[in-house]
Amino acid sequence: MKRRNFRGAYALGIAGLVGLGVLGAERTAQAEEIQLTGPLAGAPPVRKLRQHRKGRFEIAPAFSFTLLDEYRRTMVVGATATYNAFDWLGFGVYGGYGVVAPLTALSENVNTSAPRNPRTAVNVAKGDFGAQVSKMTWMVVPQVQIAPFRGKLAILSKVFVDTDLYLHLGLGFHGLEERADCAGGACTTDVKAMASRVAISPNFGLGFKFYTSKLVNFGLEYRAFPYSWNRAGLDQRGGGNDGKFPDQKIDSNDQTFKFNQMITLSVGFAFPSQPSLSE
């Protein structure tokens, strides 16, 4: 009953937000300065725009870290290479390698506190639990970047920086080191065997680029890459009528969906070093 009440509150809240949005949208149309009827009618809102992307190749070394990890965090060093055919559209590839992958507090806790007995023998190594926790080892993502929003910002009214907001969308190939499939006695060994596999998933997100000069820019990017994997090598699924109970085996049934996310900081260098100007 209580939940229903809050669902009602959710609906009311969303309806309120939509209502306010509609109100605002109407006023926006009236306030747009491009609705001119004089000689400037139809003119672009920005002339002589520095086109930081159009016709330029960019290489951007990057550092990334994952978010909301349950058993292991990953810090990725990589780079994005992009050719921008237009100021709003670029094609490229992102690649990265997981250089550091520390365990979370939960993994440390399991390592020190989990009982090692027949009930946990399939799931917890007798030695180091961390050794059976999965790793993201590498990722390669062919992708497109779409930059619909281009502008500038003033910092403390002193520093002015050209900026754009872009969306990226690609197909990612993610190298994983994950617990190997096993059944029966092979699952209860003291040390759990590991195996490599490649997970394929959509990659998408958005980012900002701050053009501090004609050559150099700084980037801040969010990336989501959802796929299913067995993050800690645990037997969680495959048994019971609906397959939601342990079956004393490790296999693909134990891979559960995770909305993987990471934040990337980058420094980009664009060539040729001089951007073109729009009309």
Next chain:
Amino acid sequence: MKGIRRVAGCLLAVSALVAVPQVALAQKGGKKPPAAPAAAPAAPAAPAAGGDAIEIDDPNAPKKPDTPPDQPATPPAGGVTGGICDIDPTACPKQSDIKALADKKVAAEVYAVEQEFALKKGRVEVNPYGAFTLNDQFVSHPAFGLTANYYLTNVLAVGINGNLFAGLNVDSDFNFQNRRATRVAVPLTEYQWSAALQFSYVPIYGKFSGFNAFIFNYDVYALGGVGALSTRPIAVIDPDNRKFDFKPKIDFNVGVGFRIAFNKWFAATLELRDHIYVEQLENIQVGRSQAEQTDPNTWLGDKPLTNHIQAQLGVSVFLPFGFEYRLPK
């Protein structure tokens, strides 16, 4: 329209360039003008005193004729005409200086954001939003919240903020899976409400062109505040015996937000807010005897410093709806 504004802007800039040095030089260097004739202050109507140099501050003052019929064309000895070249000949611009200035190369590109799109000083911002947790993979704490800010200046505001979490906390499936597989439980907590007094500061503003077809303005703000957050442990270690009540904790807030203006009074907001507080967790040890298990003094465990980072999506309404710029664009 924009062309006219640019021309007007250029004229204003040129006027400023011409006027600024004069005003500055007139106040320069403690070189007081020679003592004016004693009659000058006593007889403001007498044009010979030269005091009418302050016409710049009084546009309604009667203009002095260039050469009054009853005055000599040259000023009296020791008098002041009001011209900078007479007051301080060393500061008098030379023709060569003006030529050098005229030849000086200037960057033709325009960098600055010309004018802040929506002034905030003296206005109240009402910001309802929905929030979700960014950094807790075990329990998410979605909330509905409201922030009300009063802007003391265009960049500094004082305000209040409140969140309602009660009934919205979601215990992830993952907790159960992990407990079942490893026999290790993660202590969990749930939130009820939070309230805080806060300051916010707007160091960054700018504008974006969308597809080179329309323009919208945005700003970025930082905030800091202090208040209370009411939380309690969820009994997962020994749910048969333990029950917990909500208790408020001191809650420090820091955050950063991004606000997109649709018009002068309506905006969309995205904010990241970190609630920093000392959490009270459930004791992961269970007493051996029934008496120990039912003793509330054995139920509570660690008190870690906790960061709860939430993302807030909402809208902002500025009241009053309208305002006037102090200077024309």
